[in-house]
Amino acid sequence: MKILLIEDSIRLQDSIRLALKKSDYAVDVASDGEQGFWLASTVPYDVIILDLMLPKMDGLTVLSRLREENIDTHVLILTAKDAVPDRIRGLNTGADDYLTKPFSIDELLARVAALVRRSYGNKNPELRCGNLVLDLKRQEFRIQEQILPLAPREFKVLNLLVHRADTLTDRSEIEAHIYEETSDIFSNVIDATISILRRKMADAGCTVKIVTRRGLGYLLEAQSE
């Protein structure tokens, strides 16, 4: 899952980015409104965390321009403006959620997770595919009540595939959702990760398989037991 953080405070950038990364999100950061708008309009993000008082272009302008360009990425406004009219204005401009500073980092993560779920049409904090269970609250996969041990990259890839469930996901989409803007992507990393995931899932007795549709992408498919 890939998050865009548009925030001008360096300290908040660092701490939020770190918390999101620790929660297995890929994070891109923009320090001003123009850069944030450019990133949001060119890279597919699952959620955008948007400050309102930004240099060069304020947050509401960024948001309204994104909506004008039909970019419907879920936006969480994170701002010190806590007055009711400010909240109303933000939500009416097209924000999906509103969180005021100072905030709890856990609450921010919970709200981001909720928005990610909504991005894929899920409301349940536990996503199931066969006997594979994704516990969004604990950020872990379980098979038959046993935790499936995964490296961060493996978790991110499987997380995306579970969220998209019956939808084909191609390699570029996986890259876009799990890698940060500045990451160096090697061509075989995705293939290698898929291969490891298949082995770990099979070893754990998972009834779900990652199926490759050649030239189209990957798909989770439940197998009959």
Next chain:
Amino acid sequence: MKSIRQQLTGLLILSLGLLCIAVGLTGRQAIRNIILQEFDYSLITKAHDLSTLTEWEHNEYSFEFVEKRMPEFERVNNPEYYQISLETGDLIGRSRSLGAGQLSLPAGTLSEKPELYHLILPGGVPGRAAAITVMPQWGEKYPEPQQHHRKPVTIIIARDTLHLNELFRKIDLGFIAGLLGLFLVVILSVTWIVRRGLRPLNTLAQQVVAIDSENLNTRLPLTSVPDELIRIVEQLNHLLARIESAFQRERHLTAGMAHELYTPIAELRSITEVALKWPDDQESTAGVISSARDIALQMQHMVDVLLSLSRYESGVQRVDFRPVDLNDLLNELRQSIEPSAQNKQLQVRYELSPIPLIIADRIMLQTVLSNLLNNAVEYTPSQGEVSCSLTSTACGWELRLTNTNPALVPEDLPHLFEPLWRKDASRTGSAHCGLGLALSNRCCALLGFQLEASLPQQNLFRMTLTIPAQKIIASPVEF
């Protein structure tokens, strides 16, 4: 202190009550006098009537009393009395009602002028009498030349005053009852009149009481206000406007400060929560302590400036006027801004004329100059220019700080001295909290200096500090 209503009511009731008593007493006395005069007039008339019945005839006095004409001297109940006597005391005649008794004479010499006096009648009854001394008339048979034998006689007419006293008592009772009734009417009417008269004050008081911090935009209506209260209401409305303005400033400042503090608090909370959540992660814990200290210092600076502004605005801070050498002060400040100026590759020029000693509070002046110089360096873009000039003018001395600033527009100038105002609403990376110019402006006002902002040319911003001539106390000192 009693209320105006109570005081007015009390004084009015007291004064009107006394007036009623005085008028009543006067009226009572007048009525008594009239009745007594009528009573006396009746006695005197009868005395004169009897004098016509007294004659000098045959060298003796005769008195021809006709009972039928004056039955009041003969009746059994409530009779009247008369007595006719010589100066020697010899009786010529008396009424049957007197029996063997006599009427006492008044003290002093009697004359034709009636003498009226109180006396005790036979039977111990109180009475009132009229006594006159007259010459008896001539009998029909004797000519006037023998008049030297004729002697004056004293005629006394008396009547008991029981009925008169009873009448007076009834008048007194009526007077007291009337007075009490009048007093009650006075109390009721005064209370009503005062209450009605003070109703506009009560209405005004209710309107004022209804105003609190939540509805300070309320203004007291001037319609249907008595002339005497119009000025008070106008002054109250002006006062309300000033209070509302002060409250708005206070709220604006408080809200602004809360907002200013949100970001550093959010930063502090965020970095510490991340460090606590992943305590073993090197990246999450690195730099937390130094960042927390930096944030604390930033907030401390903000609070320090705010407290200074509050002290200066409330007048708590004493202004310590002393001779100040601007030479020293500007030298110190020049050195303090040099590193920042060099980092931004600014061209800083000084055009300082010989500086006189001035009368000022050194700390306040240092605050002003430090803010102006630091702002000039902070808000000048890299490789921009800053110039500082000090010149003598007709009004005193002017310190001009001019710097490159393409961001400011003329519409920004009125807001520059407002607390917490900043051109860049995002406050990104700024160590300034937006209180410096407000503080400097207040300091200048206390020092008797003037601080003005202007945009002399495109992309150029200037702050001008005017030091009036009366603040100069010494000859110029070479810089």
